[in-house]
Amino acid sequence: MSELSDFRSDTVTRPTESMRQAMAKAVVGDDVLGDDPTVQELETLAAGLTGKEAALFVPSGTMGNSVAVKAWTHELEEVIVEARSHIYNMESTHLTFISRVTPRPLASRRGAMDPDEVEANIRRPSVHTPQTSLICVENTHNNWSGAVLPLDNLKALRAVANRNGIRLHMDGARIFNASTASRVPVKEYAALADSVMFCLSKGLSAPVGSMLAGPPDFIEYARRIRKALGGGMRQAGVLAAPGIIALTEMTRRLGEDHARAKRLATAVAGLPGVSLDPEEVETNIIIFGLSHPHVSVGDFISELRKRRVLALAPFGGVRLVTHKDVDDEDVERAIAACKEILS
Numbered sequence: 001m002s003e004l005s006d007f008r009s010d011t012v013t014r015p016t017e018s019m020r021q022a023m024a025k026a027v028v029g030d031d032v033l034g035d036d037p038t039v040q041e042l043e044t045l046a047a048g049l050t051g052k053e054a055a056l057f058v059p060s061g062t063m064g065n066s067v068a069v070k071a072w073t074h075e076l077e078e079v080i081v082e083a084r085s086h087i088y089n090m091e092s093t094h095l096t097f098i099s100r101v102t103p104r105p106l107a108s109r110r111g112a113m114d115p116d117e118v119e120a121n122i123r124r125p126s127v128h129t130p131q132t133s134l135i136c137v138e139n140t141h142n143n144w145s146g147a148v149l150p151l152d153n154l155k156a157l158r159a160v161a162n163r164n165g166i167r168l169h170m171d172g173a174r175i176f177n178a179s180t181a182s183r184v185p186v187k188e189y190a191a192l193a194d195s196v197m198f199c200l201s202k203g204l205s206a207p208v209g210s211m212l213a214g215p216p217d218f219i220e221y222a223r224r225i226r227k228a229l230g231g232g233m234r235q236a237g238v239l240a241a242p243g244i245i246a247l248t249e250m251t252r253r254l255g256e257d258h259a260r261a262k263r264l265a266t267a268v269a270g271l272p273g274v275s276l277d278p279e280e281v282e283t284n285i286i287i288f289g290l291s292h293p294h295v296s297v298g299d300f301i302s303e304l305r306k307r308r309v310l311a312l313a314p315f316g317g318v319r320l321v322t323h324k325d326v327d328d329e330d331v332e333r334a335i336a337a338c339k340e341i342l343s
Ligand SMILES: Cc1ncc(COP(=O)(O)O)c(C=O)c1O
Pocket: 011, 059, 060, 061, 062, 063, 065, 086, 087, 138, 140, 141, 142, 171, 173, 174, 199, 201, 210
């Protein structure tokens, strides 16, 4: 157990000792000039794991998503997004700011948009209306408590995209969590999308970086957009080296995070004022509503902090995330703190 039990996000994970050693020893070149062997190794690995032909190392998940949207769209177009998605809510409006497209947010059932509703919302261009050119999905879905998108839903959305000649991008920031929970191979999810972004720096514990995977011409264009956005990195092998360890060593342990999240959710679910169905906690993110006669959400977060437990409430719901750097004792501390505050 650490001094503070930090359940704010899996982004707080520190690099492992082997990652730090790999960083120190990484063979590097100049990746903008195309000769950093460690970045090339990471990109080849990411392409192989997703079953795509090519991949690009980007500094963040947000850049991976923004580069993908920019590469698949043009001005005067529209993108269908899920209403609670990270792309729509948490990425500083890059759809409008960078791609200059309008977002069309649709409601969903735990992140899974209804394929018929998606199809009904695809717009043909006219003098009044934009043309829909892209559907974005998120798997796992962060703001739906880490929900795994059902494979059948993704297949149906793929069919909608095909029927209408539009693209499908998957924000798979936590696609390895999805695959661990559902036992659906990452490649099977990725095959349903034209492009997939996933993060190395969340549960996989690398300090920096995400991958964007897709067809070679898309990735080549994405590389130019990444440069234009200031994301071309020179001796980036130092950052790619821990990314390789993230993909070769860290994917195997995600199930531990899911088991801890389930235990924490089960213990907290019965407490006064908590609205939470532990069955809906499929991966490492717990989000619950709190309506307590004496404790507001803000009070709850600060009372937790006094008990050395860190949590966030980004959209009014309390959010607790498990990851490599919280162990069983941290979970026990969090359960005890929640009980003390709410009972
Ligand atoms: C679902 C999802 N997509 C994208 C991102 C963006 O990743 P980054 O923080 O590396 O920009 C996050 C970050 O938490 C996320 O949860």
